[in-house]
Amino acid sequence: MVLGTYKEAVSARATDKQIQKVSQDGGIVTALLSYALDEGIIEGAVVAGPSEELWKPEPLVAMTSDEILSAAGTKYTFSPNVWALKKAVRQYGLEKVGTVAIPCQLQGIRKTQSYPFGTRFLADKLSLIVGIFCMENFPFASLETFISEKMKSSPEVTEKMDIGKGKFWINALGEDIGLPLKETHGYEQAGCNICPDYTAELADVSTGSVGSPDGWSTVLKRTEAGISIFDQAVEVGIIETKSMDDVKPGLPLLEKLAQGKKDNAKKESDSRRELGLPVPF
């Protein structure tokens, strides 16, 4: 299946105004992790928190809703969250850990859960993994090129970054500046080119922007744990939902992009194999 296995797709957003203000889209990751924390479903969450350098995230073991909120918003560069899971379990002594992960991070986490060769009593403590859709990721230097060289702006005045409607956008000094995605090609990291997973197929719940209107997120409910937590959050009113059939552009666009990523990944994998290079999928 092009979107992976899921039970139900909905369009959703967090009802909390504070989350809506800072979130990238519907604030689903922030709302779900905060809710799980409040309910004791998790004791802490590894998120992509702020670092000393603007727009360069750093994995953060968040122990409060405020800390989770501090990580809201997409950063289009690396945050090795999987690394910090060990910190959460060992240094913080957490028994139930939540995290947010992009598809390649989920691949590392799920492989560790199925084959925990050297990670004693760690994999079983991951209670909730919220996956986010990911087309590709960029080295930090690529972002600098986009913002400083191509868009003639600077990270200091940038307030939001977003990819949508064929462009890489920044909002700087109240102004939206768009860079055609064609100009970002060749700046993504090469490891992304063989990745066949767009919608975080191995997450408990996956969420992302594509398919839903601005301010809303598309959510795919996957595992039993994920379905149960998401439904609870809807029931208590933390998250509101709309049927996917009622929103534009809806699932067809999501499916189209997911299929495109799979096709490109296969093409790249095949060409690497022809060169005699190893490819894991």
Add this chain to the structure above:
Amino acid sequence: MLARIKRFLGLGGKPEKQAKPIKPKDDESSQQEVEKVADKPRIGYIHLSGCSGDGMALTENYDILADLLTDMVDIVYGQTLVDVWYEDGNNQNNPQMIDDMPEMDLALVEGSVCLQDEHSMHELKKLREKSKLVCAFGSCAMNGCFTRFSRGGQQAQPKHEAFLPIGDIVQVDCAIPGCPVSPEIVAKTVVALINGDMDYLQPMLDIAGCTYNCGCDLQKNIVNKSLCTGCGTCAMACQTRAIDMREGRPEVNIDRCIKCGICYTHCPRSWFPAEQINKDLGL
């Protein structure tokens, strides 16, 4: 009992292949299925130049250990776990010593083998003859790990300098890397073995031939091959915290790396068990 082990491993609630229960014969009154392993695998545990850390990991399956040892496997050989060992020439003064090694379905070998230690060399070769499956148990046995740094010159055996992964001396069928291995992987392996779940064991069979590892595997086989995505799994798995993530790439402190191979083993881009993962997640 198998169900209990599966719960312990977090495998409960999902459709799984169960071990074949023994059905009572038709002439017996009770039709209840008895959940007991029919032919308990005979397991040996041999300790060469290792630190016992992997054997200890086995015993750290606290909740299920007693059942495991009583109902699921027969440990037929090994110094620490059953007090049975073998010696050439047979020392008559020690009642635990036996003059022939028992046949084994699976031999877990912990530690590398010292070329200058005749007894170890002999025990390993004998074990190979007597075992259907030889498993390099832990990184020392698989790829040398810490003993890669050995160079002799110490009391009381200054000549004992060369330590090799067992795969350099005998044919190895499967490997479980880790320094130490995790208790869970031991339990999962035993369950797979009893279930005859060869799909689960396949990666361990595949990596058995790999007798050399180092933190540089990441640079050489992942980053240099354009496979790295900066996920951080290697740094999470590293058991000596020798790996930092810098600009989305692993940076290995080579003075801290003990060559256990766990970073490369855990990297989702070295090998990827997609079907097993979907099965485990119920997807």
